Amino acid sequence: MSPGAAITRRGFLAGAAAIAAAGLPRSEPLRGGSPEPPRQGIAQGPENGARAAGQETRRAMSAPPGKSRVVVIRHESLAAEGQGPTPERVRDLLDEAARALAGDAKAADAWARWLKPSDRLGIKVNCLGYPTRPAVGLAIAAAAGAAGLAPERMIIWDRTTDELRRAGYEPRGSGSGVRCFGTDALAQRGSGGYGPEILTSGAIGSLYSRIVADEATALVSACILKDHNLAGLTCAMKNFYGAIHNPNKYHDNGCDPFVADACAHPLIRDRLRLVVCDALRPQYHGGPAHRSQWQWPYGGLIVSTDPVALDRVALEILARKRAAAGAKPLEAENRPVRYLASAQSRGLGTADLAGIEVLSIGKPWNEI
Amino acid sequence: MSDSDNSEPEPAAEAAGYFCFSRRAFLRAAGAGACAACAGRLGDAAAQAEAPRPQTAVHDAMWYERLPDKAVRCQLCPRECIVADVERGYCGVRENRGGDYKTLVYGALCTLNIDPIEKKPLFHYVPGTTALSVATAGCNMECKFCQNWNVSQYRPEQVESNLVPPENLVRIAVTRKCPTIAYTYTEPVVFAEYVHDTAAEGRKQNVGSVMISNGYIREPALRDLCRHLTAVKVDLKAFTEKFYAEQCAGKLAPVLATLEVLKDIGIHTEIVVLIIPTLNDSAEEITSMAKWLVSHVGPDVPVHFSRFHPIYRMKNLPPTPVETLDRARKVSMDAGLRYVYVGNVPFHAGESTYCPSCGKVLIKRVGYNVDASGLRAGACRGCGQKIPGVWSQEDALAFKSREKSEPKPPAAP
Numbered sequence: 001m002s003p004g005a006a007i008t009r010r011g012f013l014a015g016a017a018a019i020a021a022a023g024l025p026r027s028e029p030l031r032g033g034s035p036e037p038p039r040q041g042i043a044q045g046p047e048n049g050a051r052a053a054g055q056e057t058r059r060a061m062s063a064p065p066g067k068s069r070v071v072v073i074r075h076e077s078l079a080a081e082g083q084g085p086t087p088e089r090v091r092d093l094l095d096e097a098a099r100a101l102a103g104d105a106k107a108a109d110a111w112a113r114w115l116k117p118s119d120r121l122g123i124k125v126n127c128l129g130y131p132t133r134p135a136v137g138l139a140i141a142a143a144a145g146a147a148g149l150a151p152e153r154m155i156i157w158d159r160t161t162d163e164l165r166r167a168g169y170e171p172r173g174s175g176s177g178v179r180c181f182g183t184d185a186l187a188q189r190g191s192g193g194y195g196p197e198i199l200t201s202g203a204i205g206s207l208y209s210r211i212v213a214d215e216a217t218a219l220v221s222a223c224i225l226k227d228h229n230l231a232g233l234t235c236a237m238k239n240f241y242g243a244i245h246n247p248n249k250y251h252d253n254g255c256d257p258f259v260a261d262a263c264a265h266p267l268i269r270d271r272l273r274l275v276v277c278d279a280l281r282p283q284y285h286g287g288p289a290h291r292s293q294w295q296w297p298y299g300g301l302i303v304s305t306d307p308v309a310l311d312r313v314a315l316e317i318l319a320r321k322r323a324a325a326g327a328k329p330l331e332a333e334n335r336p337v338r339y340l341a342s343a344q345s346r347g348l349g350t351a352d353l354a355g356i357e358v359l360s361i362g363k364p365w366n367e368i
Numbered sequence: 369m370s371d372s373d374n375s376e377p378e379p380a381a382e383a384a385g386y387f388c389f390s391r392r393a394f395l396r397a398a399g400a401g402a403c404a405a406c407a408g409r410l411g412d413a414a415a416q417a418e419a420p421r422p423q424t425a426v427h428d429a430m431w432y433e434r435l436p437d438k439a440v441r442c443q444l445c446p447r448e449c450i451v452a453d454v455e456r457g458y459c460g461v462r463e464n465r466g467g468d469y470k471t472l473v474y475g476a477l478c479t480l481n482i483d484p485i486e487k488k489p490l491f492h493y494v495p496g497t498t499a500l501s502v503a504t505a506g507c508n509m510e511c512k513f514c515q516n517w518n519v520s521q522y523r524p525e526q527v528e529s530n531l532v533p534p535e536n537l538v539r540i541a542v543t544r545k546c547p548t549i550a551y552t553y554t555e556p557v558v559f560a561e562y563v564h565d566t567a568a569e570g571r572k573q574n575v576g577s578v579m580i581s582n583g584y585i586r587e588p589a590l591r592d593l594c595r596h597l598t599a600v601k602v603d604l605k606a607f608t609e610k611f612y613a614e615q616c617a618g619k620l621a622p623v624l625a626t627l628e629v630l631k632d633i634g635i636h637t638e639i640v641v642l643i644i645p646t647l648n649d650s651a652e653e654i655t656s657m658a659k660w661l662v663s664h665v666g667p668d669v670p671v672h673f674s675r676f677h678p679i680y681r682m683k684n685l686p687p688t689p690v691e692t693l694d695r696a697r698k699v700s701m702d703a704g705l706r707y708v709y710v711g712n713v714p715f716h717a718g719e720s721t722y723c724p725s726c727g728k729v730l731i732k733r734v735g736y737n738v739d740a741s742g743l744r745a746g747a748c749r750g751c752g753q754k755i756p757g758v759w760s761q762e763d764a765l766a767f768k769s770r771e772k773s774e775p776k777p778p779a780a781p
Contacts, residue, residue: 120473129453160525184525191523192523192526205510229439229455230450230452236498245521245522245526248459249510249521252458252617287452289455
């Protein structure tokens with residue numbers, strides 16, 4: 001689906017609520033029916049990290065000890081222009097990635113590692129400029145539904161309902177199915193939909209969205225991979241600038257350490273279960289606005305429980321594309337991505353590629 | 369934003385017998401059928417999610433430069449934010465829309481009250497009169513001790529506001545017999561286009577305009593505003609770059625530059641310094657500040673040392689001891705400042721104005737009650753000492769800003 005295209009109510013219901021409630025049969029297996037597509041790891045360690053019995057750490061569920069795992073699944077159907085892939089198609093690939101990430105044979109088992117039926121899930125999409133595609137948000141909801149979450153316990157959200165609508169989501173505040181609304185929809189509770197108290201985390205002092213503070217017990221960062229004119233990169237972590245009321249105050253110094261501090265607050269840190277990155281057609285320059293001339297058909301989804309590692313891999317993809325396209329490195333434009341090191345220093349994840357195991361499903365992740 | 373012109377103004381204003389607008393009165397007075405309020409008053413999330421939002425007060429920004437790739441560089445304040453398409457500047461109220469820079473708060477008033485002019489505080493400006501006091505969301509600093517953070521540190525869509533076009537606001541001032549409009553509570557620099565246009569409209573109706581500001585503004589924009597304003601109050605938050613960097617996310621040097629430009633323009637200026645225990649209260653720092661003011665702005669500029677109260681992100685410090693304020697006042701006067709006041713301490717002797725020549729009380733202030741009987745035609749009734757200030761509405765409206773002075777030639781060796 002193109003970013004600007006509106007999804008219909010029927011499509012929304014079909015894509016999320018109905019799927020989540022009833023589950024959908026799998027469509028054709030990835031890569032022409034290959035049950036076990038080849039995976040490529042760039043880091044040391046086993047190609048297919050075996051699930052360690054009883055291992056329930058949030059980072060790198062089944063990655064080698066000390067490493068964070070990031071799964072990149074690519075398929076040409078994800079890169080199509082125009083309508084783009086359906087939520088069902090995205091979900092198939094997402095489940096494949098989830099299995100690889102968790103080392104489980106069944107996708108439902110993988111999702112059950114991250115989400116419980118009693119959770120209230122907030123799927124944080126990024127609707128600013130070039131947005132996370134609705135198909136991705138809906139696919140996450142559908143997959144979570146298969147893990148036992150009732151659709152009514154899920155919210156697809158961002159800062160404002162208007163932004164969601166413009167990004168192609170269909171806002172729904174109540175009724176059956178997955179809800180979808182902005183923080184501003186909770187403004188009747190006061191403070192514009194944000195919590196009443198300033199919460200301090202490192203260098204930031206912010207009100208956090210009531211969707212995070214009051215509604216959700218679990219979060220998925222449903223981000224999009226794109227360039228940012230000040231931060232260098234906006235992806236898994238910077239997505240949560242949409243959870244605080246004053247992100248405009250925290251763009252100095254390439255958003256460092258502010259992005260890390262925003263994510264280090266327990267409201268985010270303790271709730272974040274998974275990152276699913278829309279890398280269908282990433283944008284390597286000119287972000288965060290929509291600039292189609294700098295987008296390319298990467299055709300990927302990137303999935304990890306480690307937001308820092310995912311951002312590091314995402315940055316590497318952008319850097320390689322910039323080099324291939326003849327664009328200056330971010331450092332040469334005085335906008336290196338500084339906040340990754342700060343995030344690692346705060347224990348949010350792994351910022352060093354050497355500490356990250358990247359599993360490719362389909363086309364190798366680093367083949368731009 | 370202003371430290372001294374405390375928002376939460378309703379109870380205080382009512383207690384003092386001044387008028388504050390209820391929401392209904394606000395709408396009626398503003399004549400604003402167009403409500404630019406943010407989302408959030410329509411009931412549950414369902415209704416809100418499905419309801420279209422009204423347009424915010426979007427207006428062309430006046431001070432910016434276009435850059436490649438539809439980016440812009442804001443030229444309003446010293447931050448000079450480079451803002452990509454769809455993004456906003458640091459203030460949160462200016463947005464790049466396809467390469468055109470827009471203010472989102474033109475007339476989007478979140479506060480509308482009638483205050484005594486002394487509350488700004490302006491002590492040497494038409495004393496005993498009222499000011500129609502307005503604000504929008506947003507600020508170009510983030511002071512950890514901000515008294516009005518619940519509007520200044522918000523984005524416009526996060527606060528309730530109502531559209532009040534400049535001519536409507538001036539009409540309210542005339543109707544309510546307010547000789548002055550005060551742009552205050554938050555930071556007027558961030559809604560400078562509205563200040564500019566409203567102040568110009570006000571002059572046509574004999575209504576003055578005062579800007580209660582942090583002084584964080586670039587010179588061209590300041591000069592544009594001062595062509596219509598009649599007075600300015602600047603918060604000088606400290607006299608060290610360290611304080612500005614650590615407590616305000618700003619810089620001292622641009623504020624000092626603003627004070628020099630105001631001096632050059634010739635507009636009536638007063639200064640507030642919020643004294644915060646352990647952070648900016650040393651006698652050495654106050655003395656240095658006072659000496660700088662004497663030499664760069666002049667000994668006659670009124671300076672108010674205000675008492676800090678814990679709030680926002682600075683709740684770990686106690687209120688300023690009155691003795692600290694007394695000391696600040698004393699060392700400043702020892703350094704040559706002639707009109708130094710103590711603020712936020714009711715019934716303090718330092719609220720009143722004294723003749724620097726004979727020591728007579730010229731303007732007795734108790735809270736917002738004012739007795740200016742010691743002053744006659746801008747001079748001490750006792751000894752005739754001329755007292756600097758703007759003592760009548762006619763004087764206020766007669767002010768015309770001086771054009772930029774030519775740089776002084778280097779002194780001969």
